[in-house]
Amino acid sequence: MKYGIVIVSHSVKIADGVKDLISEAAPSLSITVAGGTDENAIGSSLEKIQKAFDENIGDEILAFYDLGSSKMNLEMFMEMTDKVVHKYDVALVEGAYTAATLAEIDSPLETIENSLKPLIIK
Amino acid sequence: MKIELNDAEKWINLFVDKLEKNKAELNELDTAIGDGDHGTNMDRGAKAVKDAFAKKTPVDLSELFKTTAFAMIQKVGGASGPLYGTAFLDMSKAAKDNDDLSALVQIGADGIKRRGQSDVKMKTMIDVWQPIADDLKQGPLTDQQVTDALESTKDMVATKGRASYLEEKSAGHLDPGSQSSAYLFESLIEVIGG
Numbered sequence A: 001m002k003y004g005i006v007i008v009s010h011s012v013k014i015a016d017g018v019k020d021l022i023s024e025a026a027p028s029l030s031i032t033v034a035g036g037t038d039e040n041a042i043g044s045s046l047e048k049i050q051k052a053f054d055e056n057i058g059d060e061i062l063a064f065y066d067l068g069s070s071k072m073n074l075e076m077f078m079e080m081t082d083k084v085v086h087k088y089d090v091a092l093v094e095g096a097y098t099a100a101t102l103a104e105i106d107s108p109l110e111t112i113e114n115s116l117k118p119l120i121i122k
Numbered sequence B: 001m002k003i004e005l006n007d008a009e010k011w012i013n014l015f016v017d018k019l020e021k022n023k024a025e026l027n028e029l030d031t032a033i034g035d036g037d038h039g040t041n042m043d044r045g046a047k048a049v050k051d052a053f054a055k056k057t058p059v060d061l062s063e064l065f066k067t068t069a070f071a072m073i074q075k076v077g078g079a080s081g082p083l084y085g086t087a088f089l090d091m092s093k094a095a096k097d098n099d100d101l102s103a104l105v106q107i108g109a110d111g112i113k114r115r116g117q118s119d120v121k122m123k124t125m126i127d128v129w130q131p132i133a134d135d136l137k138q139g140p141l142t143d144q145q146v147t148d149a150l151e152s153t154k155d156m157v158a159t160k161g162r163a164s165y166l167e168e169k170s171a172g173h174l175d176p177g178s179q180s181s182a183y184l185f186e187s188l189i190e191v192i193g194g
């Protein structure tokens, strides 16, 4: 599979919820999540992020996050990994939904990124 | 000046002691302009660093900073985890062939800037790290320099981090990350002398 999606959120429920939502639009896509800290509290965990990327079967990953430390941990992971990761500074729900919908029908990256542009908020 | 492994080890141990001792104070500062967990987060990191040192004594400067970095990254939880983690990880990489203290602290400061996409005057820990890195290039560090850097964050309006959501209301409070960073450099002075 060309693209997979990884969701990084401060909250377990947000991460799982976004996955539930976008899976409807992209039932065949590999979507993995890293929500909350290792203790499932509010926060982010590099270990969970690593796991989400390990479990994802996409050749390249489209990554979405919510707030500050999710982004920082995601970027720290990106400096450590050999995987191709595209990180988008967009509204989490709308961005992930847009990307999932387009990746599901094998849209090229350029198309996906053009559709994400208006959703950049951070 | 060069930093030796045994001094660096004392430095980090004093730092994590201070984090544990001042957990309530850091929480209080973070309650004013954040979510009140900086002390709890750093205390968790401090205990993780102690555990890691107890499990395996670092054999060189690079390993010492790396162990510190991973304990912080894994256990701190908030934004300070990746920030301190990146600082110590970058210092660890550099320490493989560089044991100059002021160079290492500047590398740590640069790592925090990269990770947080931040710079001075944004009311973040950079407002301690960068002036201290500059002071260290000039000569021995003093407690006054650390205090001055920390106090400079009080009147700043935050433009990065959670406190930035408060806009003008963030002024009048010390930045919690700057306070924990001040503990780091006060610990350094206790080891190498002012």
Ligand SMILES: [Mg+2]
Binding pocket: B030, B034, B035, B036, B037, B038, B078
């Ligand atoms: Mg906090």
